[in-house]
Amino acid sequence: MKVVSSVSLPSLTAAVTRLQRQLDALSHLAPGQRCLTLSEAVEAPPLIAWLAAQPQEAKIYWRGRRNGEEVAAIGIAQRHRLDRMPDADTLDRLYRQLLQQDGDGDLRLYGGVAFDPKQPAWPEFGQAQFVLPRLELRRQGEQAQLRLNLSVHNREWSQELSDAHTALQAVVKAAPLPPLGPAHLLSRQDTPNRARWETLIGQVTHPSFIDDTPKVVLARETRMRTSAQPNPWTVLHAWQLLNPGSYQYGFQFSEQHTFISCSPERLYHRLGRELSTEALAGTTVRGFNEADDQALADALLSDSKNSHENQLVRQHIEAQLSPLADYVGVEESPTILKLNHIQHLHRGIRAEIKAGVSDLQLLQALHPTPAVGGLPRDAAMSFIRQREGFDRGWYAGACGYLGQNESEFSVAIRSALFSPERITLFAGAGIVGDSEVEAEWQELNNKLATVLGILNGL
């Protein structure tokens, strides 16, 4: 029989006080140790609302697709920002050094890498940025932990203790999320526009191109100006309610710019040497009723263009993982992954990676997959870089966290960047030989429908 504890969890304020006491008792760090985490059980507030209310930068929200774990993190104990993509050896050294610092084995660096290291980086985000947050609220069901991370990376221990005190003192209670409206759309600009899209599809599907480059995922940037800027955390919250089975995350390194995503796509999840990834490509809309919805799903499963889109992703992932793994297994028949407005073809892929293979090797092997880049990777990336007409930045990049025993990354599609002057939305579609201009343009619109619905509700 399960014994239900009658002892209630401490409030956030009480947990902060307890952490302050733990901090007071810490005058030194054990020799050789570089990081330390203090933690307290806590009765979790609504995490996004708590995060939105905090005065401290940076703010990170993460909710994985797997087990409902939710994280809200604030402040920075360590920041690793790369403005140019360093070579693999430098990255590998940095990564191993970071993970060696791990005190309780559960330290996580949250962040992301851009889609294309050869495109100009988004200011504030960089080509890659990972942070060890100062404070993390991790919630799993009713259980939550408030974690305070301390680090002596590039600094004195006494300074670190004093900064940690300041961060604890600045924590405030959750407040209701600011409402979305009222606001209205002032302007909208699509890059590429419809005419340019037609040209690009013509170039990609031309026999002389497609024979060597069977798939290019072309994307569109939609810039919108509204009469009042909605709070990005309120938008993320509304989005997550509509797609509860997707990854949900947000990165705000300063108050100016916030990148949010409600992505259905996993790049990979690694637990020890067990790896789980997927081929997610091929799209149709949802039906108005159950019969309609099933008919659309059946049509998607038997459609040759969409099957081809998915197969190319699957084959590439399998080939990329094989040299790094003792075993790779792929679901032969795709299944349907249903979202609020659209449905996708999905193939689960599992692997047991070889001992010693690092997350950076995995990131380099898997990212970007042909679900967002194309095939062959270099030719498709070069086409996108030269012709698409905007910098993808973190859209279609990889966002998540690195840990010693466990790491997880999502592909940052279905995403939006909030800037002082505008909101930028992104959507892409896999272009293959049988692609049709209008159908692929509609697919972009379908992929934006959920977030546009939220923003139109302003």
Ligand SMILES: C=C(O[C@H]1C=CC=C(C(=O)O)[C@@H]1O)C(=O)O
């Ligand atoms: C590139 C995107 O979606 C990818 C993921 C799923 C299905 C896709 C498709 O059917 O084209 C795309 O490959 C995006 O949403 O921006």
Ligand SMILES: [Mg+2]
């Ligand atoms: Mg498609």
